[in-house]
Amino acid sequence: MQNQMLRPILPMLAVALSLTIPSVAFAHAFLRSAEPAVGATVKTAPQNLTLNFTERLEAEFCRVEVTDAQGARVDQGRVQGDPSDGKRLIVPLKPLKPGVYTVIWHAVSVDTHKTEGRFRFTVAQ
């Protein structure tokens, strides 16, 4: 008797489980905002690049490259996690001249999923 009562519940459980899987898979770290902002033109050369993500990160496994228009690296030192915000990376920069800069980021979220992306910002004359 108990088995017969359980039977209708099992398909419902399967549906419920399948619905939860996409939400887990989507818990990747995507770029929420940046400073300088994606595509922005700034008047003052920033000393750091700040990247804000949608999920908490394993900062020691994240990599960020910042290059000038000639392809030379302008990031310096290690990418730093923000102790007060697990979703934030801070990238120290060399002194930037006016020009277009490309940021390529590789993020690893706390669920070990990897994401990556790139964008540009400009330091005005």
Ligand SMILES: [Cu+2]
């Ligand atoms: Cu994920």
